[in-house]
Amino acid sequence: MHILFLTDNFPPEGNAPATRTYEHAREWVKRGHKVTVITGAPNFPEGKVFEGFKNSWYSKSDLDGINVVRVKTYITANEGFLKRILDFLSFMLSGFIAGLFVKKPDIIVGTSPQFFTAVSAWALSGVRRKPFVFELRDIWPASITAVGAMKESFVIKLLEKLEMFLYRRADSIISVTHAFKKELIERGVNSDKIEVVLNGVDLQKFQPASDKDPLLASTYNLEGKFVAGYIGTHGMAHGLEKIVHVAEQLQEYGNIRILFVGGGAARKRVEELVAEKKLNNVILINRQPKELMPKIWSLCDIALVPLVNNDLFKTVIPSKIFECMGMGIPTLLSLPEGEATSIVRSTNSGLVVESENVKEIKGGILQLYENKEVYSQMKANSFASASKFSRVTNADAMLGIFSKLIS
Template structure:
């Protein structure tokens, strides 16, 4: 009878988590990876998970091959119930068309959420809060707890990247909606401690704010030898490769990385490798051509499953953000991928949460954001100091163990269960 008691206990404890996000694999950006990896762990723990999302299209606003922008399409991905809904799609740049994109998912996502049956908790994720509006409305209708996962302070990030003007009527309206959602959430899950501090300073009840940082799938990202086939195809044999792998967006200050490459053009063994999609890819490519640089390769978006192969080519990883106070509270998820791959990291971001992590684990060098001269000096230091390179590499591997995505998923699951 013990097995029967155990089975009944598991059945009673299992919950149905409804998760709304407009990014999900095969998209390979940070929110898609975080949601997917968390949901896989929750399913493995015996819970039912339904993800409402749209057809994969980030960052170019074009549906990926093999998918259609259908009104309603169900599938099961590694035990996760995935519902894809129709949306208006826009490239990840600009303002008005992106807002229309977000609002279209808010509407179609809400109606899909209404049809989900026997839901116990509803989660909506940022950075933009229109997804959270849909989650709150669905939770309200179903009389279930609403959980707001805050991965970015939005709309402040719009101002930081120059997409909107501070104090404008639109931003003021967005800020009111933002505070409304914070107030209505049963639980807020912030991805950094600084986010939590900022929300508390703005009057949000700190008792209902949990923190679950980003992390890394240690089964996928691990130290490995350089892919010789990929090295040869890119002509990077015998090169000291400085890699930036991630979104090429307005927030990342990559134009200054290109300027650093220009300063190091005379060092023929140093090569910059940029991999990823985003609003600034073509601008950066044009800049490389205009400057006549031969030490930069910009490859654009690549399949998510190939990312460890591209990371393996790098001798040093680069984390870059614009010089804005908003980014003091950000922890780019690619940082933990760098750690897991055993890559020394050059962090070119405003002093804050991520610089504190790199300093704590002594896993790399911190330079001033948007400063090509400082970045160039850091690259030369690591190229010329094999002992420092090896020390940072060893420390990065040790640091990765503290950001295991599976453990972090269980931490967030515990917080969700507490809301019930």
């Protein structure tokens, strides 16, 4: 089988869509399938092309047996609605053109969060007369209004019409949460063509560390410290200002550190708040390569997983909770009650507190810091749960869906 996959993000970018696509594609290649990925020059989230890459019209490379085609796009930082739309539209066009020259694909997949990538995949499926699969990672454009990036408007309504058009035209929709599937069915999408393949973790890469990485721990003075870390994209949806306020209230606890690792639209505001409040218990590390993530995670005693208090985020499962499971790190979820909170509660792999509630987030950190028995049990439960969310199993599930469509 030749799988043609269109994605706006791909390694060396290290965000969730890039990681999911790469780890699945790598497994498909191992099983003897051909995979071509069309993407752009790596630049997320700062909007700056990574060192060693160029934003060229067309380039080809190989990554672990995956044929990677990179095309030119309008590049901007992950901030500002109109500029981001131009970014998405440029990839929609250049990705479609590149897809016309891919030889003999059997199935064409487009992945969100933004769905202009899926528009390219749908158009290519029509021209190439091959099945179109929409991998649904986010309910977009609803997430735009949920974080306040744009208000309800005529443009949003047009995007919603395009969204529904894609759902109906897709031969199969692969949702990353059960909640997304439920919402689509309620909106009239045929349930028979919606499958759920959750996010997961590469258990060969993410494993419990016996101790904090010695070089990093020394560099950032974290030896012997209890570290609560937020690692990932610093986006508007994460409410990271609240985590800074938590750090402010924890200053009297000399052994606790709050760690931020990553970049994004909200990163500058986090840095400004930390400087303004003169916090010496906050460690700021810039975005790091994906291959360093296990070492970065090793610095953390608990993982902070926040989202703003909006009903839309009841349907979201942050992929980092699975990496935490692989590392055996308890999570502290501060997000609306939904599928993610159910996973953490059912596995007893962490604590759940109210979204954006500074008092409760602080209380959760202190509970895990002070109650060694509870902490040890959640740490063990976290790793024990990881096998349920293996990326290998998920890749096989997607292959099964593809095989049905082309048989």
